Amino acid sequence: MTAPLRLGIAGLGTVGTGVVKIVRKHRETLAARTGQPIEITAVSARSKSRDRGIPLSDYAWEDDPVALATRDDVDVFVELIGGEDGPAKAAVEAALAAGKDVVTANKAMLAIHGQPLAELAEVNTRVLRYEAAVAGGIPVIKALIEGLAGNEITRVMGVMNGSCNYILTRMEASGLSYQEIFAEADGLGYLEADPQLDVGGIDAAHKLAILSSIAFGTQVNFDGIALEGIERVSVEDIQQAADMGYKIKLLGVTQMTARGLEQSMSPCLVPATSPLGQLEGGTNTIVIEGDSIGQVVLRGPGAGEGPTASAVMADVIDIARGNRLATFGQPATELTAAKVAHSARPAAYYLRLALQDKPGALAKVATALGDAGVSIDRMRQYGHEAPTAPVLIVTHKTTRDALNTALAQLPTTNVVAADPVALRIEDL
Amino acid sequence: MTAPLRLGIAGLGTVGTGVVKIVRKHRETLAARTGQPIEITAVSARSKSRDRGIPLSDYAWEDDPVALATRDDVDVFVELIGGEDGPAKAAVEAALAAGKDVVTANKAMLAIHGQPLAELAEVNTRVLRYEAAVAGGIPVIKALIEGLAGNEITRVMGVMNGSCNYILTRMEASGLSYQEIFAEADGLGYLEADPQLDVGGIDAAHKLAILSSIAFGTQVNFDGIALEGIERVSVEDIQQAADMGYKIKLLGVTQMTARGLEQSMSPCLVPATSPLGQLEGGTNTIVIEGDSIGQVVLRGPGAGEGPTASAVMADVIDIARGNRLATFGQPATELTAAKVAHSARPAAYYLRLALQDKPGALAKVATALGDAGVSIDRMRQYGHEAPTAPVLIVTHKTTRDALNTALAQLPTTNVVAADPVALRIEDL
Numbered sequence: 082m083t084a085p086l087r088l089g090i091a092g093l094g095t096v097g098t099g100v101v102k103i104v105r106k107h108r109e110t111l112a113a114r115t116g117q118p119i120e121i122t123a124v125s126a127r128s129k130s131r132d133r134g135i136p137l138s139d140y141a142w143e144d145d146p147v148a149l150a151t152r153d154d155v156d157v158f159v160e161l162i163g164g165e166d167g168p169a170k171a172a173v174e175a176a177l178a179a180g181k182d183v184v185t186a187n188k189a190m191l192a193i194h195g196q197p198l199a200e201l202a203e204v205n206t207r208v209l210r211y212e213a214a215v216a217g218g219i220p221v222i223k224a225l226i227e228g229l230a231g232n233e234i235t236r237v238m239g240v241m242n243g244s245c246n247y248i249l250t251r252m253e254a255s256g257l258s259y260q261e262i263f264a265e266a267d268g269l270g271y272l273e274a275d276p277q278l279d280v281g282g283i284d285a286a287h288k289l290a291i292l293s294s295i296a297f298g299t300q301v302n303f304d305g306i307a308l309e310g311i312e313r314v315s316v317e318d319i320q321q322a323a324d325m326g327y328k329i330k331l332l333g334v335t336q337m338t339a340r341g342l343e344q345s346m347s348p349c350l351v352p353a354t355s356p357l358g359q360l361e362g363g364t365n366t367i368v369i370e371g372d373s374i375g376q377v378v379l380r381g382p383g384a385g386e387g388p389t390a391s392a393v394m395a396d397v398i399d400i401a402r403g404n405r406l407a408t409f410g411q412p413a414t415e416l417t418a419a420k421v422a423h424s425a426r427p428a429a430y431y432l433r434l435a436l437q438d439k440p441g442a443l444a445k446v447a448t449a450l451g452d453a454g455v456s457i458d459r460m461r462q463y464g465h466e467a468p469t470a471p472v473l474i475v476t477h478k479t480t481r482d483a484l485n486t487a488l489a490q491l492p493t494t495n496v497v498a499a500d501p502v503a504l505r506i507e508d509l
Numbered sequence: 510m511t512a513p514l515r516l517g518i519a520g521l522g523t524v525g526t527g528v529v530k531i532v533r534k535h536r537e538t539l540a541a542r543t544g545q546p547i548e549i550t551a552v553s554a555r556s557k558s559r560d561r562g563i564p565l566s567d568y569a570w571e572d573d574p575v576a577l578a579t580r581d582d583v584d585v586f587v588e589l590i591g592g593e594d595g596p597a598k599a600a601v602e603a604a605l606a607a608g609k610d611v612v613t614a615n616k617a618m619l620a621i622h623g624q625p626l627a628e629l630a631e632v633n634t635r636v637l638r639y640e641a642a643v644a645g646g647i648p649v650i651k652a653l654i655e656g657l658a659g660n661e662i663t664r665v666m667g668v669m670n671g672s673c674n675y676i677l678t679r680m681e682a683s684g685l686s687y688q689e690i691f692a693e694a695d696g697l698g699y700l701e702a703d704p705q706l707d708v709g710g711i712d713a714a715h716k717l718a719i720l721s722s723i724a725f726g727t728q729v730n731f732d733g734i735a736l737e738g739i740e741r742v743s744v745e746d747i748q749q750a751a752d753m754g755y756k757i758k759l760l761g762v763t764q765m766t767a768r769g770l771e772q773s774m775s776p777c778l779v780p781a782t783s784p785l786g787q788l789e790g791g792t793n794t795i796v797i798e799g800d801s802i803g804q805v806v807l808r809g810p811g812a813g814e815g816p817t818a819s820a821v822m823a824d825v826i827d828i829a830r831g832n833r834l835a836t837f838g839q840p841a842t843e844l845t846a847a848k849v850a851h852s853a854r855p856a857a858y859y860l861r862l863a864l865q866d867k868p869g870a871l872a873k874v875a876t877a878l879g880d881a882g883v884s885i886d887r888m889r890q891y892g893h894e895a896p897t898a899p900v901l902i903v904t905h906k907t908t909r910d911a912l913n914t915a916l917a918q919l920p921t922t923n924v925v926a927a928d929p930v931a932l933r934i935e936d937l
Contacts, residue, residue: 099801103659103801106800107659107661110661110726111658111659113726113839113840113843114658114838114839115658116840212656218801218802218803218805219805220651220652220655220656220657220805223648223651223652223655223656224648224651224652224656227648227651227655227823227826227827227832228640228648228651228652228820228823229648229819229823230539230542230543230822230823230826231531231535231539231818231819231820231821231822231823231825231826232819233535233538298538298541356808359787371819372534372815373527373531373646373815373816373818373819373822374646374809374810374815374816374819375646375809375810375813375815375816376809376810377646377647377648377807377808377809377810378806378807378808378809379805379806379807379808380784380805380806380807380808381802381803381804381805381806382802382803382804382805385803387800387801387802387803388801388802388803390659390801391657391659391660391799391801391802392656392659393659394658394659394801395655395656395657395658395659397659398655398658398659399655402832402834403831403832403833404655404830404831404832404834405831406830406832410542411541411542412541412544415541
């Protein structure tokens with residue numbers, strides 16, 4: 082048996098605590114699987130005194146994660162602090178510069194600073210691994226970098242924010258409004274400290290940006306994602322979608338097109354019977370499509386102590402076994418800056434408008450759409466009591482650009498009361 | 510760029526042809542992803558002249574796979590001949606002894622000879638990889654050995670024979686008999702040359718034996734699997750199961766119990782709404798459960814040129830990248846010979862009996878079951894024209910041993926016409 086692999090863990094929240102538990106519980110199994118004992122030598126967190134239900138007295142304590150990251154008795158720095166900048170990034174940079182391998186669960190940091198961090202890792206011949214950053218316990222990073230590496234990846238899609246999926250699933254089941262279910266989810270502790278990270282789609286988009294980089298060999302580009310949260314999805318939208326055989330999911334799609342890399346994270350209608358449509362609550366599902374494989378679907382817990390710690394440990398075990406991968410699957414200096422495409426794939430759209438009760442109002446809307454080249458597949462107007470009438474429209478396939486042009490024209494008709502809701506229909 | 514990794518491919522059927530295509534098509538991507546060009550130097554197959562739609566003139570030809578396996582210009586021997594013994598095994602042994610790494614899709618060989626082959630690989634410090642042997646293109650071996658290595662695996666389940674799933678799905682959709690759909694599948698080329706490998710559950714059991722070894726650190730033990738094919742499943746069984754909210758699937762389950770390792774491959778009733786119940790046609794699904802992860806579900810194509818070649822290439826890429834794993838995830842000499850348990854987990858069973866039309870017949874059956882400690886949850890007898898009446902019984906949870914005792918008693922009642930069908934109900 083060789084010398085132990087020594088971990089320094091910064092951040093002892095849910096995930097950090099879970100990692101400590103696994104290292105303690107599976108000491109023998111981990112050594113058998115890697116040929117090397119895995120030990121924790123030092124830890125760091127905001128509060129030393131807080132009771133986390135795990136004994137920390139065996140480990141050295143550092144108040145400063147940067148000090149932890151550069152300790153001589155640390156081989157692998159495990160960053161579980163979170164946040165795209167600040168102490169997390171400073172400590173990761175310090176660790177790589179000091180010749181430590183790094184394992185992190187920090188999707189925001191990788192989505193924003195992934196390229197320079199990958200380059201820093203490479204300059205120092207260290208690895209930077211982040212299985213826990215995407216889809217919790219699902220080994221999707223490994224599947225994409227390794228298991229499907231013989232493929233040209235053609236598309237990656239997924240539902241990768243459990244909180245949004247919980248809210249949408251609960252809205253459908255209860256018939257309660259977004260605002261009511263949001264409050265419920267917040268009360269249950271299902272949302273991030275800044276809930277906008279969840280419901281605004283930002284957290285899920287961070288994950289998508291990382292997947293794109295691996296899938297297409299491109300520099301991670303969070304700003305290139307067409308991003309839309311779930312805040313404007315109504316119970317009525319969910320029910321209308323259900324009538325048409327669809328569910329509404331916060332769906333991430335990344336695809337290399339002739340016009341460039343198209344990444345979107347937005348509420349979409351997906352067939353109710355599809356793997357993504359069937360997904361309920363906090364479970365995540367990632368769909369990977371490649372030229373040889375066809376389609377693979379990975380489904381599992383997207384968050385939580387055990388699943389996320391399981392993913393962190395997979396990275397630690399890889400390092401112990403000597404599996405040293407480039408951060409995004411190929412040398413960082415070879416990753417290309419992809420052209421951003423936002424409207425390459427035509428799709429049908431679901432529109433919900435609030436129409437003012439004026440003669441010829443519906444005709445004016447249809448004309449505005451038609452003038453922009455958006456043709457209508459189905460349209461439905463409701464009986465109503467309010468001064469505005471809800472109108473639902475399903476378009477034929479169109480580009481998002483054409484649709485946006487049409488939507489921009491609508492106010493000039495003077496018959497549309499509020500910003501329309503426009504949701505893409507993805508026939509997977 | 511370093512020297513190329515040189516492949517020798519034995520077997521140029523569907524999968525071998527697919528591998529050649531990927532190596533040719535993705536030359537640059539593969540080099541970028543591994544840091545090493547991947548080249549084919551020599552090939553071997555039964556017929557040199559057959560047109561496979563790929564140019565073979567760039568590669569040296571060997572009639573004898575053993576000669577191919579030991580060539581000086583081969584670094585990795587890719588065995589795609591098939592068959593548990595014969596030339597496949599001889600060539601793999603020769604390759605390992607000659608210091609070559611080996612990639613194979615041969616589930617039968619690994620299920621029967623996995624332990625000595627893993628030991629041989631280890632003695633020669635070579636790797637023996639086989640992602641393509643289980644569930645086609647789904648990267649399940651990688652998920653189990655690497656992605657979930659931080660877990661104590663508690664159970665692995667799956668539908669891993671597409672041909673059986675096709676037959677069962679088609680029987681349900683068409684209402685046609687097993688014999689009719691078997692003939693249809695055979696005519697479509699969906700079945701192995703020896704169809705018993707498929708419908709007898711043997712092929713799927715080979716895969717399960719491999720998964721067990723990885724999951725539980727045990728020596729692969731194909732003979733320890735309680736094995737039952739789908740030949741006796743009737744359309745009536747499928748319809749009755751549907752009435753109760755179940756589908757019938759050829760289900761593999763492996764689980765470490767207090768009494769030992771319990772492995773079974775048999776037609777089972779699974780909830781129609783579960784991931785396994787929803788599976789149609791040739792797609793495979795593997796469910797992995799671990800102490801930290803909870804449950805992960807992997808779904809994808811279980812066979813075919815592209816998917817299987819994708820899995821072979823994943824192994825080749827791992828070798829090119831220097832990811833050198835023990836065959837079953839830990840040193841072969843440390844794998845234990847698990848005690849075989851066959852009846853550790855109580856389950857409800859679905860029984861179909863042909864009852865002779867005699868007074869008190871049903872009571873006699875109920876008594877025989879009760880005497881063996883098997884209690885009845887539901888029972889249903891049909892109106893009938895034949896001299897025997899179909900009777901369907903759902904038992905309360907019981908052990909397979911108790912059920913077998915009960916079933917053995919049934920002939921003594923002189924009222925049961927033929928061997929009963931007994932299918933386990935798995936409430937996943």
